[in-house]
Amino acid sequence: MKIAILSNGPGNYTTKRLKEEAKKRGHEVKVIKYKDAYTAVESNNNTVRYKGENLERFDAIIPRIAQSYTKYGTAIVRQFEAQGTFTTASSLAINRSRDKLRAYQVLAKAGVGIPKTVFARESASFEDIVNLAGGTPLIIKVARGTHGNGVVLAETPKAAKAVMQAFYVEGVNFLVQEFVKESAGTDIRALVVGGRVVASVKRQSLDGDFRSNTHQGGEGVAVKLTEVERKTAVKAAKAMGLPICGVDMMRSERGPLVLEVNSSASIKTPELITNRNVAEKIIEYIEQNAKRRPKKDKIGA
Secondary structure, eight states, X not given: XXXXXXXSOTTSHHHHHHHHHHHHTTOEEEEEOGGGEEOOOOTTOOOOEETTEEOOOOSEEEEOOOGGGHHHHHHHHHHHHHTTOEESSOHHHHHHHHSHXXXXXXXXXXXXXXXXXXXXXXXXXXXXXXXXXXXXXXXXXXXXXXXXXXXXXXXXXXXXXXXXXXXXXXXXXXXXXXXXXXXTTEEEEEEEETXXXXXXXXXXXXXXXXXXXXXXXXXXXXXXXXXXXXXXXXXXXXXXXXXXXXXXXXXXXXXXXXXXXXXXXXXXXXXXXXXXXXXXXHHHHHHXXXXXXXXXXXXXX
């Protein structure tokens, strides 16, 4: 098969591993810097241009779209979809996962456990917002963010109000979320491929930071999921319409709570720590599904 990896970082660990495994299994692979791709939109001519030429037709694409390029990257993915190209993550699903509020709405509707979450833009109803989220301490995060950026722990009502007001001044929509003390500084990432968890790691902050993301200095260790955690990860991936993704969860007294479903999750830490060949599983999934008719997205943007 001809496979394209849409990635702005050809030297990125995940991109390199996917290319390596695909080539090992006899496929033709091309890494495309999607930020440099472009297209002219016209009737009956769904082409993607790259370096002054029309890109060849591919059997499958693997979108590795960065948060900062979501809008442009998903536009390029849509153009490949218009050609009938199989994609491991649809443009709709990527956009859905990047909007934190929308993601929580979808997960809640599907019955997936999530932290108590309040969506707001201004702090006029400050006391009600704090009460709905379970009181302080609480987490305040921008509605769109990644790698733990734009996330603040407010330990007192005064601190919470100051953060909300600061976000309001900047015109930023934000989420106010309960602080689960038993899981502070720790979370679990489960990599899901085709309805199965293929690797899982526990991420622990090293310096007392309440954020456990490895981009914020968190350290990963292999972890065995409980049956409930495994089912929760698979259910979250299905609810979001992402057959290949990373599901971030925290352990709470009332069971696993999903924090995020990442459409472009890195496989570096899970592969290196668990010794699982995640890249191979992703390529196998493409081999088994690329020729099938894509399912209609019934979730909606």
